[in-house]
Amino acid sequence: MQETVLIGELELDKVLDIEITQTRKLAAHAIPGWDGDLVQDLGEGAAEIRIRGIAHGESAGQRLEELRSAFGDGTPLDFVSSASVATEVEQTLLERLDVVQSGHLNGGYLYAMTLRRYVPPPEPTIGGFSAEFLQDLDDLNLANALEAAGGFADALGTAQGALDAVNKAMDVLEDAKGLIDGALELEPLLSAMGAVASSAK
Numbered sequence: 774m775q776e777t778v779l780i781g782e783l784e785l786d787k788v789l790d791i792e793i794t795q796t797r798k799l800a801a802h803a804i805p806g807w808d809g810d811l812v813q814d815l816g817e818g819a820a821e822i823r824i825r826g827i828a829h830g831e832s833a834g835q836r837l838e839e840l841r842s843a844f845g846d847g848t849p850l851d852f853v854s855s856a857s858v859a860t861e862v863e864q865t866l867l868e869r870l871d872v873v874q875s876g877h878l879n880g881g882y883l884y885a886m887t888l889r890r891y892v893p894p895p896e897p898t899i900g901g902f903s904a905e906f907l908q909d910l911d912d913l914n915l916a917n918a919l920e921a922a923g924g925f926a927d928a929l930g931t932a933q934g935a936l937d938a939v940n941k942a943m944d945v946l947e948d949a950k951g952l953i954d955g956a957l958e959l960e961p962l963l964s965a966m967g968a969v970a971s972s973a974k
Contacts, residue, residue, distance in 0.1 A: 778824060780865070780888075781850040783839050786828040791856045794821040820862060820890040822852075829881030837872055837882060844870045849891040864891040 778785045798815035828836055843850060844867040852865040865888040873883040 777853075777855040779851070779853040780840075780867075781843060783836060783843070785824065785826055786830070786833065786836060788824060788826040790825050791854065792823040793862075794823075819892070821868075822862065822865065822888040822890070823885070824888070825883075825885045827878065827881055828884055829878060833880070833882055837884065840867075840870060840884070840886070843867055849893075852888070862890045864893075865889060866891045 776788045776791055778788050778791070796818040798818050800813040800815055801810040802813065804811050847866070849864045849866055852862050854862070867886060868889050869887040871885040875881070875883060
């Protein structure tokens, strides 16, 4: 039975076989005095998928060029397969692409490719919070700060007006004090002139 395989939007021609290899990442730690090692399970490794098939017909060259373009981009591609061995794989990265042109196939091509299962990385976190949440919080704090700054500016404007009025009042008082001080300095002179005028009579 011929399997149907789609990589991105491209349906592969005449898939002959699909082979998938799954591994677990195991770290072995040697412990002095122990029989054997301490083995730590680091989770499942990226599944490796190998596909072989034949591309033929007028559009075979164009399809292979699309595969080469996808390989060159290096972006994750959706993966759909009718084969039960690859049902858990949703996205893949093209790791290797081999193409053989043979005169025995009347212009057809033999192709083989190796793909790796792709799982999107988790969102980065800072102190247990996602970066997106922290950005939203930062934006909210900025909006609140701008609103508070606006209120402070209004209050500062009102206070500045009051301060200007106080400064003007202080200037008037200084002018009045100057007049009074001047009058006090003239008082002895005026008294002396008054005494002279009295004796002249």
